[in-house]
Amino acid sequence: VPRPSSRPQIVEAALTEFHRLGFNGCSVDTITKAAGVPKGSFYNHFPGKEELAAEVVALYISRSPFRAERDDDLGPLAELRARFVALGERHQAHDFARGCLIMNLGSEIGSSAPLVRTALDEAFDGWAARAAALLRRAQEAREISLRMDPDRYARFIIDAWEGAVTRAKVEHSWAPFDDFFACTLDAIATAPAEI
Amino acid sequence: VPRPSSRPQIVEAALTEFHRLGFNGCSVDTITKAAGVPKGSFYNHFPGKEELAAEVVALYISRSPFRAERDDDLGPLAELRARFVALGERHQAHDFARGCLIMNLGSEIGSSAPLVRTALDEAFDGWAARAAALLRRAQEAREISLRMDPDRYARFIIDAWEGAVTRAKVEHSWAPFDDFFACTLDAIATAPAEI
Amino acid sequence: VPRPSSRPQIVEAALTEFHRLGFNGCSVDTITKAAGVPKGSFYNHFPGKEELAAEVVALYISRSPFRAERDDDLGPLAELRARFVALGERHQAHDFARGCLIMNLGSEIGSSAPLVRTALDEAFDGWAARAAALLRRAQEAREISLRMDPDRYARFIIDAWEGAVTRAKVEHSWAPFDDFFACTLDAIATAPAEI
Amino acid sequence: VPRPSSRPQIVEAALTEFHRLGFNGCSVDTITKAAGVPKGSFYNHFPGKEELAAEVVALYISRSPFRAERDDDLGPLAELRARFVALGERHQAHDFARGCLIMNLGSEIGSSAPLVRTALDEAFDGWAARAAALLRRAQEAREISLRMDPDRYARFIIDAWEGAVTRAKVEHSWAPFDDFFACTLDAIATAPAEI
DNA sequence: ACCTCCGGGACCTCCCGTTGGT
DNA sequence: ACCAACGGGAGGTCCCGGAGGT
Numbered sequence: 001v002p003r004p005s006s007r008p009q010i011v012e013a014a015l016t017e018f019h020r021l022g023f024n025g026c027s028v029d030t031i032t033k034a035a036g037v038p039k040g041s042f043y044n045h046f047p048g049k050e051e052l053a054a055e056v057v058a059l060y061i062s063r064s065p066f067r068a069e070r071d072d073d074l075g076p077l078a079e080l081r082a083r084f085v086a087l088g089e090r091h092q093a094h095d096f097a098r099g100c101l102i103m104n105l106g107s108e109i110g111s112s113a114p115l116v117r118t119a120l121d122e123a124f125d126g127w128a129a130r131a132a133a134l135l136r137r138a139q140e141a142r143e144i145s146l147r148m149d150p151d152r153y154a155r156f157i158i159d160a161w162e163g164a165v166t167r168a169k170v171e172h173s174w175a176p177f178d179d180f181f182a183c184t185l186d187a188i189a190t191a192p193a194e195i
Numbered sequence: 196v197p198r199p200s201s202r203p204q205i206v207e208a209a210l211t212e213f214h215r216l217g218f219n220g221c222s223v224d225t226i227t228k229a230a231g232v233p234k235g236s237f238y239n240h241f242p243g244k245e246e247l248a249a250e251v252v253a254l255y256i257s258r259s260p261f262r263a264e265r266d267d268d269l270g271p272l273a274e275l276r277a278r279f280v281a282l283g284e285r286h287q288a289h290d291f292a293r294g295c296l297i298m299n300l301g302s303e304i305g306s307s308a309p310l311v312r313t314a315l316d317e318a319f320d321g322w323a324a325r326a327a328a329l330l331r332r333a334q335e336a337r338e339i340s341l342r343m344d345p346d347r348y349a350r351f352i353i354d355a356w357e358g359a360v361t362r363a364k365v366e367h368s369w370a371p372f373d374d375f376f377a378c379t380l381d382a383i384a385t386a387p388a389e390i
Numbered sequence: 391v392p393r394p395s396s397r398p399q400i401v402e403a404a405l406t407e408f409h410r411l412g413f414n415g416c417s418v419d420t421i422t423k424a425a426g427v428p429k430g431s432f433y434n435h436f437p438g439k440e441e442l443a444a445e446v447v448a449l450y451i452s453r454s455p456f457r458a459e460r461d462d463d464l465g466p467l468a469e470l471r472a473r474f475v476a477l478g479e480r481h482q483a484h485d486f487a488r489g490c491l492i493m494n495l496g497s498e499i500g501s502s503a504p505l506v507r508t509a510l511d512e513a514f515d516g517w518a519a520r521a522a523a524l525l526r527r528a529q530e531a532r533e534i535s536l537r538m539d540p541d542r543y544a545r546f547i548i549d550a551w552e553g554a555v556t557r558a559k560v561e562h563s564w565a566p567f568d569d570f571f572a573c574t575l576d577a578i579a580t581a582p583a584e585i
Numbered sequence: 586v587p588r589p590s591s592r593p594q595i596v597e598a599a600l601t602e603f604h605r606l607g608f609n610g611c612s613v614d615t616i617t618k619a620a621g622v623p624k625g626s627f628y629n630h631f632p633g634k635e636e637l638a639a640e641v642v643a644l645y646i647s648r649s650p651f652r653a654e655r656d657d658d659l660g661p662l663a664e665l666r667a668r669f670v671a672l673g674e675r676h677q678a679h680d681f682a683r684g685c686l687i688m689n690l691g692s693e694i695g696s697s698a699p700l701v702r703t704a705l706d707e708a709f710d711g712w713a714a715r716a717a718a719l720l721r722r723a724q725e726a727r728e729i730s731l732r733m734d735p736d737r738y739a740r741f742i743i744d745a746w747e748g749a750v751t752r753a754k755v756e757h758s759w760a761p762f763d764d765f766f767a768c769t770l771d772a773i774a775t776a777p778a779e780i
Numbered sequence: 781a782c783c784t785c786c787g788g789g790a791c792c793t794c795c796c797g798t799t800g801g802t
Numbered sequence: 803a804c805c806a807a808c809g810g811g812a813g814g815t816c817c818c819g820g821a822g823g824t
Contacts, residue, residue: 005803006804020306022219022302022303022304024217024219024220024303025219025303025304027794027795027796028795028796028797029794029795029796037805038804038805038806039805039806040797040798040799040804040805040806040807040808041803041804041805042796042797043796043797043798044803044804044805048796048797049796049797097306098306099302099305103302103358103361104302104303106361106362106364106365107217107294107298107299107302107303107361107364107365108217108219108220108299108302108303109217109220111292111293111364111365111367117365120365121365121366124362124365124366152374152377152378153374153378155362155374156355156359156374156375156377156378156379158358158362159355159358159359159361159362159374159375160351160354160355160358161358162357162358162361162362163298163353163354163355163356163357163358163359163361164351164354164358166298166301166302166305166354166357166358166361167301167319167350167354167357169301169302169305169306170301170302170305170306170312170315170316170319171316171319179347179348179350179351179354180351180354182347182351183347183348183351184351199785200784200785200786201785201786202785222812222813222814223813223814223815224812224813224814232786232787233786233787233788234787234788234789235786235787235788235789235816235817236785236786236787236788237814237815238814238815238816238817239784239785239786239787240785243814243815244814244815395781396782410696412609412692412693412694414607414609414610414693415609415693415694417816417817417818418817418818418819419816419817419818427783428782428783428784429783429784430782430783430784430785430819430820431781431782431783431784432818432819433818433819433820434781434782434783438818438819439818439819487696488696489692493692493748493751494692494693496751496752496754496755497607497684497688497689497692497693497751497754497755498607498609498610498689498692498693499607499610501682501683501754501755507755510755511755511756514752514755514756542764542767542768543764543768545752545764546745546749546764546765546767546768546769548748549745549748549749549751549752549764549765550741550744550745550748551748552747552748552751552752553688553743553744553745553746553747553748553749553751554741554744554748556688556691556692556747556748556751557691557709557740557744557747559691559692559696560691560692560696560702560705560706560709561706561709569737569738569740569741569744570741570744572737572741573737573738573741574741589807590806590807590808591807591808592807612790612791612792613791613792613793614790614791614792622808622809623808623809623810624809624810624811625794625795625808625809625810625811626807626808626809627792627793628792628793628794628795629806629807629808629809630807633792633793634792634793
């Protein structure tokens, strides 16, 4: 039997610490200490901090409530809403103090660090694709207007969500999320279908 | 005539460097070097890096195109749009590579660094108040539906803008801004007024 | 009328700060801030920190309860005891947390800093001379044995006192002083005079 | 065979440098340079300068001639004297220019730096306990009066010794030690036993 | 006479990544 | 595979003293 590697614990700890403190805000030492593994052993598993960050991003999106399998018998729009609600619950679990890891890393180091950038792009794209698919199904079900471009609108919704999440982090408030729903999903749901 | 202080140059350089590299991404040395002043002079003018950041935020918002005096004879909604266009031009000047300083600092250190947090809160509030005022005037002018809550919707628009700006930074793209207008200002402008 | 100089305030503040934090433990900035005078003006009054320390030592000894004029009608030995009691009261006023400034500066920078060393030597010598004079009078009054050398014994008593004061600082205790009296002045007072 | 650590060399060098220059008088750089190890290595071994100081104190007392094993066939009082003589020889080796490390650190940073304070307390207590034990044996051997409280008198002797050592440092003189013996150990040895 | 501002350097701390031994 | 110890360099902070203007 192979000895259990400490690699997963490092990624796990890095996920938490990057989320709390940012990429530049926490050191390799911080992470390995939090993981309970000796610091020196970090470089057996990762070429460097940046590669770790890329992997952390992958882990983060793999756990996104937005990707979870669901079999609620909901309409497409209700399901879209439910997925955002689930996202919000994850933020609530941290008192909205951490923001979105994707957004945080993107704004902090996304411009440099190509490896991380690639991972972030995939995260955004996958997320937007899922949201667009739901919007498309909502159009097929005539829940929303056919005039909306699902791809563009999906990205817009996600941007708005990300902005709200980040502001919630800075202002320590939950309120923005209610506004988010009122101004996006609820709005398009109640808009006359012919628009 | 007192000797000219190097303080403004430090703030100016810090504005650029914080914007490009983030708070943790650039050092006091980076800033003072960019300002052309010796590093040791820094602490005559600021108790620490955090206080500098707070002042940089204040400078950044004081220069926001959103706050500029305007006397275009535009309707309220057109003026709101024009102000966002002006904001976008500022980002375009940097090839959308820097994002919004407010958002960047918020997502990087907003949770800690109380001084910066306060400055950021003021930035958000002032911005939201201006946007809400324009929305309110747009309602009075019957340009948009009376059913919208100007305060909540103003905050939502700003969140969406911030999200789009940050994604533009990560993805090196300008596209999101068009979506932003299509999905917010254009949408509400073309929606039936009675909604 | 000459403008009141800020020099005395600087010396006064330095006395307190050197006593609390040590010579290397507090900066010129610390002192001028405590004195409420602008930092830069320090060098109008003193060539440097060391000269300030020498003057602080002089001020400290000029205020020593050991030098105070007294006309209690006490015998020489009782007066010697009374003077040490008065010294102890000064330490008690600071909860025995500062130790003796003379000793502190001596052990911290006495070996270097010739100016300070000179001031400290004078402090010790003056103190020892006063104590020796009292011991001599005590011998003349047959309060203590003639076999004791007043000069050597005076220095010894002072050393013991200084050691006790410093230990009191480290251990936050007052007890040593009682032992001091029991083991020196009380002892020689109750010893058979013919020794 | 693990790679030889440079930790002991750091402690060793720190012992010398703290003793010569004081805690605030020498920097981590000074110490690591004296130890011949790169400065960056320091923080692999110690959390900070204060922890190093605490360990240095422990090393210093572990080497105290006062703790050395002895099997001279001396009476208790003679042995006590011999131990102080041995202590004095250690100071003489440095030309009495360094004083006692315990006392120096105590007077410089004893009030702050809790870790160091604890180490210093233990140093004092252990020393006093050894001295008191010898005094007690001297009483049993009827070498000194039974009326003396060994614990209090031991502390007093140590205070006097420390005071003398520190003054020797400031005044660059050896004389005080002779007075020390004349005024303490010799005095009690020649005092009538019934006192 | 006074003092704001400046200046270069040092201080403690810590960081990221490597090396060599188990 | 693992990891204690290392290594050079940079991080933010602060210090002592001087320069130059009021």
